[in-house]
Amino acid sequence: MTLLTPDQLEERLRQIGAERYHNRHPFHRKLHDGLLTKQQVQAWALNRYYYQASIPAKDATLLARLPTTDLRREWRRRIEDHDGTGPGTGGVERWLVLTDGLGLDRDYVQSTEGLLPGTRFAVDAYVHFVRDRSILAAIASSLTELFSPKIISERVSGMLRHYDFISEETLAYFTPRLTQAPRDSDFALAYVREHARTPEQQQEVLSALEFKCSVLWSMLDALDYAYVDGKIPPGAFVP
DSSP states (O other): OOOOOHHHHHHHHHHHHHHHSGGGSHHHHHHHTTOSOHHHHHHHHHHHHHHHHHHHHHHHHHHTTOOSHHHHHHHHHHHHHHHOSSTTOSHHHHHHHHHHHTTOOHHHHHHTTTOOHHHHHHHHHHHHHHHHSOHHHHHHGGGGGGTHHHHHHHHHHHHHHHOTTOOTTTTTTHHHHHHHHHHHHHHHHHHHHHHOOSHHHHHHHHHHHHHHHHHHHHHHHHHIIIIISOOOOTTSOOO
């Protein structure tokens, strides 16, 4: 790999998103197009909770390694977005409003007892990636947020249009993300453009984003296999 300019690097990153982001996954298309049952939507929300609840833990592992006050202050804001600044606030709490609205028992959701094995393995792999890889790779792995406003807009509009058991209140998680995700991705993109200065570092950045896209894709693979094909593994949520 030859050295790319920052603009060329950004172009490659955006191409990865265009090809690999999970808005292209068949399960997402079914969710958006109203082709899932309420029970299948419950399974999606329950499994996705583990991802949402693990994001602040993932970010905390990176926060501990950041070398400057400015970087730590920037990354701490992400943890506050998800964990909130007090009881009943933050993205994780808003996701529980969604699972509540879908009729799932909150204690059961928070216990993660009904997770698909594929969900647990994928999310844990992401947390470990951010904990163990370089700061540059860890920050680059968050760049799926470049593409999340598109999938959020599709998801909210499609679910409100097609499912009578969904309301704007139950989808409250997504509204703040329309501003938080672009803010976060702007920072992360500027960081990798500045700090990926060698071909090896640029390849590390590209591979990190590919890995994160694979994490999100594999979570939907697991849902599709279990709840569309009907092959639910032992111990997982049974609608």
